[in-house]
Every structure is written in C-alpha cells, then in structure tokens.
Amino acid sequence: MPSPRLLIGLPLLATPLAIAAWLWLTMLSPWTYERPEHLAPIGEGPHALFVYGTLTHAPIRWVVYGRAGDPEPASLPGYRRTGLDLKACADCTVEGLALTVSAEELARLDRYERLGIRYLRIRAELSDGSTAWVYRRLPDAD
Template identity: 65%
Template structure:
C-alpha cells in the first residue's frame, strides 16, 4: 500500500466511523419507532430551545439536513444537570432557539428518541416566547443509573 493511500485511509476512517455510528445509533429511521401514544406533529414552523449538542450548527446539519439559523435564548427557573434540565428557581440555562418545520421537528424527535429517552414540552423563555424543550424522561434517567 502506498504511503498516500495509507494517509488517506487514516484521514477518512475516523469521520466515516463516526458518521456510521451516528447513523446507526441516533439518526437511523431503522432504530427508532415513534411510540404510538405520541400526538401527531402540527404543521410548522416550530421554535425549539436547544441547550446541548443541538446548539452546534454541524450537529443540526447532520440531524435535520440543514444547519438552521439560531439565536441566543435563556430558560429561567432551570439548570443543566447532565443531559437534562432540573427545575431550579433563580437559575437559568443558556441556549439557543431554532425555527424548524414539522419534518425537521420529526427528525429532532428521532434524534432525541422522543417517548423513549425524552419528552418534548412547551416552556416559556425569558423573553416571553414559548418554545419546545426536550426534557429527559424519568424512566430514561433511571436507566442511566443502573
């Protein structure tokens, strides 16, 4: 194997491996069945408050198919606790608001494993707007502790 081929293989293998892992674990429609008890998604646009990995445009591009514009936002009365938000009077969480279509919201639901790991709730932001926020399900948090 030539040196150039070896260098190219070393450069391409990690991103391809990461992309494959993301596809199979979080993005694949084959590894997530939307629970039947969840209500249908209303037509968009929808505003979503993001406070974790979805703050990064590259992650949004992979998950939704576009990076989408975002704007800074604050969620009062909560603090970040690992992958979740905990109610905490007097505290606030820095995040961003993104506007998405109903199709993109369905992709975010799949990424967050709505109904399995997270629930999506409407919360009021500091500026008075309401936005969807993903909150960890109690059962999903208990599984992490086992």
C-alpha cells in the same frame, strides 16, 4: 508483519467509515428508533424550539436536520442544567438558542433526541415571554 503504510492507512480509512455508519444508524436507520405510538402527531410548522446542549453547535444541527438554521440566543428561566437534563430551579436560568424548525425538521430532532424513549418534549416559556418546545430527559432514561 504489515507495512507501516497499512498500519497508518487502515485507521485513517476506518475512522470516517465508522463515523458515517454511526450517523446513518442514529439519523436514518429504520432499526434504531420508531416513534412511540402514544405520542401525539407533529402539527404543521413552524415550531419554536429551545436547545441547550449538543444542538447549540451548528455542525450538529446540520447533521441532524439538514441546516444550521438562524438561531437566536435565548434563555429559559426556572431551570438549571444538570448533565443531559433540566431541573426545576426557581432562581436559575439556562442559556441556549431558540430555533425555528418545520414539522419535518422537528420529527428529525425528535428522532435524534429519541422522543418518548430518552426525552419528552414540553412547552416552556422563555425569558422573552415566547413559548418554545424544550426536550427534557425522561426520569427512567439511561
């Protein structure tokens, strides 16, 4: 029978390794995402981006594109949040954050959101009148 130290130590060692492997596969691996050819190239930055889900959390932004940034509270009128997506709703508003990112950071965010596979990126007007990119779930995405 394995020692109690091994039974405790093995999961403690395996958990951070599993997390690191998942992050590498998601963010850096050449095998998990290839930008679809039909997507337009990313123009030079800076780019305004509205986020409303996991990217509202600074540690996630740091992992995805290398910094937490200087987000500003923002709202997107005309939509409501439904799970991982936004649905049109005339009397609704989605609260989130407005980010300013470079072209390289936007490419990393596109990878994270699996642009062209799970999400599309649209231009939308925020409540302050500015426009920003917003990720919307593709209708046939899992």
